[in-house]
Amino acid sequence: MRDVVGRLRAAYGAPPGHLLRLAGSFALTGWVALRLAGEPAVGRMLLWFVGAAVAHDFVLFPCYGLADRAARRVLGARAAPASGPAPLNHVRVSALASGLLFLVYLPGILRLGRPTYLAASGQDQRPFLARWLLATAALFLASALGYVLRRWWWARHR
Structure with missing residues (x-):
């Protein structure tokens, strides 16, 4: 059995689990395509x-x-943490989360579909921008706090 797996890996170039996941993703994509074909x-x-x-x-x-x-x-991104943890990933994660929130709530932030939203929810879209800005500030604040804690931990245990 080990010889068969070894030959499969040599011929395919990746472990058998990769092939199974790839086949599963193609099966799922085909199922979705068949479901959409009649739409x-x-x-x-x-x-x-x-x-x-x-x-x-x-x-x-x-x-x-x-x-x-x-x-x-x-x-000043560093490859090796010679002077402690680098802040770049803390900025990246916060920016990514803020960007995803922006894309999800973009229609509300730009107040698109105002009559439909008002009729469906009974609420106005005005708070969307302020709430997104507050969420973004909270994300960057939490990330900055995490960075400060990591620097403190690194300096203490160095």
């Missing part, structure tokens, strides 16, 4: 999917790649 709006969904992929690859990826490069310059 009347499948063309629009496909257009949105392709548009999102293109927008990510040609607009968002270069933007956050440049932002990361600028953060590396400003924060």
